[in-house]
Amino acid sequence: MAMIDELLAGLRAAGEETRLRLLFILSRGEFNVSELTTILGQSQPRVSRHLKLMVEAGLIQRYREGAWMLFRISTSSGNAELARSLIRFMADDDPQVARDLERIAQVKAQRQADAQAYFAENAENWTAIRAYHVAEEKTEEAIRELVGDVHVDRYVDLGTGTGRMLEMFAPLADEAVGVDLSREMLSFARANLGQAGLDHVQVRQGDISGLTLQDASADLVTLHQVLHFLADPAKAIAEAVRLLKPGGRLVVADFASHDLEFLREQFAHRRLGIAHYDMTSWAKAAGAKVTKHEQLSPPAHLAQEGLAVAFWVIEKA
Ligand SMILES: C[S@@+](CC[C@H](N)C(=O)[O-])C[C@H]1O[C@@H](n2cnc3c(N)ncnc32)[C@H](O)[C@@H]1O
Numbered sequence: 001m002a003m004i005d006e007l008l009a010g011l012r013a014a015g016e017e018t019r020l021r022l023l024f025i026l027s028r029g030e031f032n033v034s035e036l037t038t039i040l041g042q043s044q045p046r047v048s049r050h051l052k053l054m055v056e057a058g059l060i061q062r063y064r065e066g067a068w069m070l071f072r073i074s075t076s077s078g079n080a081e082l083a084r085s086l087i088r089f090m091a092d093d094d095p096q097v098a099r100d101l102e103r104i105a106q107v108k109a110q111r112q113a114d115a116q117a118y119f120a121e122n123a124e125n126w127t128a129i130r131a132y133h134v135a136e137e138k139t140e141e142a143i144r145e146l147v148g149d150v151h152v153d154r155y156v157d158l159g160t161g162t163g164r165m166l167e168m169f170a171p172l173a174d175e176a177v178g179v180d181l182s183r184e185m186l187s188f189a190r191a192n193l194g195q196a197g198l199d200h201v202q203v204r205q206g207d208i209s210g211l212t213l214q215d216a217s218a219d220l221v222t223l224h225q226v227l228h229f230l231a232d233p234a235k236a237i238a239e240a241v242r243l244l245k246p247g248g249r250l251v252v253a254d255f256a257s258h259d260l261e262f263l264r265e266q267f268a269h270r271r272l273g274i275a276h277y278d279m280t281s282w283a284k285a286a287g288a289k290v291t292k293h294e295q296l297s298p299p300a301h302l303a304q305e306g307l308a309v310a311f312w313v314i315e316k317a
Contacts, residue, residue, distance in 0.1 A: 002078030006058065010079035013057030014086055018042065019050050021100055023073070026060055027087040028104050029199050030072040030190065035111075039103040059083040063204060068183070072202060075175070108194040115188035125267055132260070133307040134296045139253065140168065142296060143224065146251050146313055147172075152219035156243055158208050158236065159226030163189030163201075169222065170201045178203040179211065209235040211243070218243045223252045228271045234282040237314070241286035244316055250288070252279070256295055256308040274310065283314045291315050 002010060014020060018040060025031065025039055037047050051071055054060045058077030063070055073087070074080040090097055130136065143165075152173045157165040160178030162185060170176035170193075178201065180186050189203045206212060208223075209232060221240045227233040240250045255273035263269040276293055283290050292313035298306020 002058075002082065006078045007082065009057045010059055010082045013053050013059055014082070016050075017096075018046075019054055019059075020086065020090065021096065022050060022054060023059065023083055023087055024090050024097055025100055025104060026071055026073050027084075027199070028101075029108070029194050030070050030202060031107070032068045032070050035107045036071065038107055039100060041103075070204075108191065111187060112191040112195060115184075115191040118184045118188060129263070129267060129307075132305070133255070133298050133309055138296055139309050140164075142294060142309075142311055143222070143251060143253055144168065146292065146294075146311055147220065147222070147249075154218045155220045155222075156213060156218045156240075157222045157224070158211075158240060159223060159229070160189050160203060161185050161225075163192045163203065165222045165224050166193060166201050166203070167196050167198065169220065170198050173220070174200070176201040177213065179206040179208065179213070181205065181207055208239055211239050213243055215242055216245050216248075219245055219248045221248070221250045223250070223254075225254055227252065227254045227274055228269045231270055233271065233274065233278075234285060237279075237282040237288075238286040241283070241288045241314065241316060244288075246316060248316070250312075250314040252312045252314065254310060256310040258307055260305070260307065273307070276310065276312075279312050279314075283312075284317075286314075288314050288316045 014023060021040060022036065025036065033044060033048060037044050040047055051060065055062050058074055058079035060071050060083065061074050073083050092098065147169055149172060153175065155169055155173035155176040157178040160166055160180045163178055166176055166178045166189065178189055180189065180203065183205060186203050186205060193201050208226065208230065221243050223236065223240055227236060230236055244250060257273040257275045259272060261272065263272065280290050290312050294311045296309045298308055
């Protein structure tokens with residue numbers, strides 16, 4: 001809720017055609033200034049001026065991701081509710097809104113194409129590693145079982161990559177956030193989520209070992225195939241546990257300990273899988289405990305050459 005002064009500032013900032021359009025556009029996802037310029041068909045300085053006014057009035061939020069400045073509807077200011085209410089008043093069949101929707105779709109399709117180009121360059125790595133472990137559908141099935149289908153208020157996916165976990169579990173949540181270090185991966189995630197119509201999901205750049213997300217704010221946190229890239233996985237577990245609300249759950253999936261040394265040189269793995277013993281002690285050090293542990297063996301024909309995938313559910317002690 002807003003104080004009267006704040007509400008008036010919000011109403012003034014919203015009471016203009018381009019700014020109302022901006023509210024509507026940002027209700028359909030996060031966009032950078034150049035994408036907003038394309039959708040609105042106006043010059044960058046004009047668009048930037050509107051955005052600045054709306055940020056100051058607390059209707060929208062701005063955040064930096066590398067060289068990009070991204071915008072989204074406010075979630076925390078006094079005028080966040082005003083922004084959401086105004087959007088509800090805008091009819092999808094208004095001619096201007098309909099044109100904006102078309103341009104939004106074009107911008108999202110362009111993102112998808114750009115991200116695909118990046119993915120294509122790296123796909124070789126991903127496909128090569130896939131050959132060493134159990135089929136991805138099986139891994140996803142196991143995680144789905146562990147997560148269950150209960151509704152959650154807030155879901156956080158750490159090391160979100162292409163956003164697959166968000167695609168799977170954001171539909172369970174009122175709010176969902178994905179964090180990744182890599183801007184290219186985030187572009188891909190954003191494109192995928194846009195395509196899947198998951199407009200309530202935010203992705204942002206950040207380092208797992210020092211997150212800016214609030215303590216005790218999430219009911220569900222996932223870490224899927226991320227820990228083996230990290231120099232200090234204990235720190236990542238501590239950060240993930242810090243985010244959990246009392247009663248919240250952290251679900252981790254990663255390779256079990258293995259000795260395929262070439263994954264270090266060829267695929268930038270820092271650790272050769274994660275030992276159950278280590279996970280138990282990292283959880284304990286973070287003030288939590290492992291409440292479930294499962295493992296999926298590699299395909300039988302690979303024998304010693306395969307990778308087992310392990311799963312852990314961690315809850316605050
Ligand atoms: C193999 S991908 C897994 C992606 C995703 N979790 C999934 O299930 O598809 C690992 C991801 O971890 C990210 N990552 C690596 N180190 C990170 C860090 N310190 N902070 C945030 N993300 C990180 C990488 O950029 C990459 O997107």
